[in-house]
Amino acid sequence: MSASQAVFAGWMEIPNSAVSDEARTQAEHTRAEEATLAALVSQYAGTLYRVAFSVLRNAADAEDAVQEAFMRVLRHRDTLDEVRDQRVWLIRIVWNIVLDRKRRAKTRPETDDVSELARVLPSTGLSAEEIASAAEHHAHVLACVEKLPANERRVLMLSAFEELSSVEIAAVLGITESSVRSRLFRARNLMAGLLNHARSLR
Amino acid sequence: MRDSGQGSADPACGEFQMKHPTQNEFGNGADAGTSEAEQTLRLIAHLPAPEGLEDRVQAGLRSRQMDAAPGARILAWPALRPASGWMRTAAAAAIVFVVAGGGWGVYTHVQPQQSAKVIVMPPRVVSPGGFSNASAMHVPNTLNGPTIPNPAATSAAQPKVVAMDAKGGARPGAKPGAKKAVRRAHAVKPGNQATPQAAAQAPK
Numbered sequence: 001m002s003a004s005q006a007v008f009a010g011w012m013e014i015p016n017s018a019v020s021d022e023a024r025t026q027a028e029h030t031r032a033e034e035a036t037l038a039a040l041v042s043q044y045a046g047t048l049y050r051v052a053f054s055v056l057r058n059a060a061d062a063e064d065a066v067q068e069a070f071m072r073v074l075r076h077r078d079t080l081d082e083v084r085d086q087r088v089w090l091i092r093i094v095w096n097i098v099l100d101r102k103r104r105a106k107t108r109p110e111t112d113d114v115s116e117l118a119r120v121l122p123s124t125g126l127s128a129e130e131i132a133s134a135a136e137h138h139a140h141v142l143a144c145v146e147k148l149p150a151n152e153r154r155v156l157m158l159s160a161f162e163e164l165s166s167v168e169i170a171a172v173l174g175i176t177e178s179s180v181r182s183r184l185f186r187a188r189n190l191m192a193g194l195l196n197h198a199r200s201l202r
Numbered sequence: 203m204r205d206s207g208q209g210s211a212d213p214a215c216g217e218f219q220m221k222h223p224t225q226n227e228f229g230n231g232a233d234a235g236t237s238e239a240e241q242t243l244r245l246i247a248h249l250p251a252p253e254g255l256e257d258r259v260q261a262g263l264r265s266r267q268m269d270a271a272p273g274a275r276i277l278a279w280p281a282l283r284p285a286s287g288w289m290r291t292a293a294a295a296a297i298v299f300v301v302a303g304g305g306w307g308v309y310t311h312v313q314p315q316q317s318a319k320v321i322v323m324p325p326r327v328v329s330p331g332g333f334s335n336a337s338a339m340h341v342p343n344t345l346n347g348p349t350i351p352n353p354a355a356t357s358a359a360q361p362k363v364v365a366m367d368a369k370g371g372a373r374p375g376a377k378p379g380a381k382k383a384v385r386r387a388h389a390v391k392p393g394n395q396a397t398p399q400a401a402a403q404a405p406k
Contacts, residue, residue: 034267037263038260041256041259041260041263042256045251045255045256045259046250046251046255046256049251049252049255050246050247050248050249050251053246053249054243054246054247057246059252063252063255063258066255066259067258067259067262070259070262070263071262071263071266074263074266074267120249121245121246121249122245137238137242138242138245138246141238141239141242142242142246144239145239145242145243156239156243157243160240160243160244160246160247161247162244162247188239191239195238195239
């Protein structure tokens with residue numbers, strides 16, 4: 001073997017232990033990330049779905065939004081350890097996704113909210129007529145909610161989730177807690193006025 | 203679940219928390235309206251997630267992970283990975299060497315032909331207006347000036363004419379051959395044109 005061949009062989013020689021250690025560490029890290037992600041999915045998928053559905057009011061769209069939210073988490077899985085409150089962080093992600101989708105969906109024809117509500121709302125022990133009447137009522141209330149200014153509407157919708165405190169709503173919306181309170185106050189006043197006005201017209 | 207510690211610890215916050223309709227701080231009308239809205243929103247917020255949502259999300263994530271796996275390559279050289287730094291540098295240097303060497307070889311073997319005829323074009327004069335004359339040369343269309351015939355030649359030709367007159371060539375009734383001779387004698391060459399004075403003298 002010539003000198004150059006020996007040098008080349010020396011360059012090519014890679015210790016097997018280094019490769020295996022690195023591969024093992026990499027595999028463990030990947031496995032840990034997968035486990036963390038699986039835990040997040042099983043813990044928060046339902047919550048994220050409900051948040052998404054409250055805005056989109058379409059089951060398929062809401063599920064897509066949840067999927068997209070976890071895809072984003074997968075993309076940023078390296079920073080998962082730095083997240084202080086994963087629940088609020090996830091809700092914020094899905095909230096931004098659904099708002100974006102809602103904005104884009106304005107150009108499309110709106111889905112029939114009444115029939116969709118009649119299909120998804122619980123109807124145990126109700127007759128078909130009562131189900132239709134309840135669905136119509138809820139659709140009317142939701143139409144009034146849609147008439148609220150965007151800031152007030154968002155606070156009101158998030159406040160319907162019992163698992164979210166005002167601090168967490170503020171974190172999701174990126175505003176202060178006092179803003180959440182004042183907006184909620186205004187939203188309730190406006191909502192009462194809208195519904196009373198509608199009732200007086202009937 | 204709800205973070206009850208944060209929600210109930212702050213009394214000011216509790217004032218605006220979602221409450222049961224009977225506990226609402228607004229009047230009767232507001233109470234009814236707000237309770238309707240909140241009931242509807244709560245109803246929607248408590249809808250159960252569809253069956254198998256978690257499994258579908260997990261499956262989607264798994265398939266995405268498979269697609270984005272770093273080891274999923276057509277050519278995987280795991281043995282070279284730890285030494286990829288210097289190997290990459292060496293490979294780049296080798297590529298640069300081959301490209302530069304090939305370029306030098308081509309340059310030294312293929313020389314441009316120097317024996318090509320060089321046509322010297324006259325310098326183009328660009329007029330100030332931006333138009334060119336397309337290298338056309340202007341030749342002034344002028345007439346040649348009057349030329350004085352050589353006095354020696356004139357004096358030499360004059361006796362000949364006179365002699366011909368003496369023979370009667372110019373006279374009316376003379377022979378046609380004599381007339382031709384006279385005309386030939388007075389014929390004017392292009393470069394030696396006769397002056398008006400000489401032309402006036404000629405018929406006499």
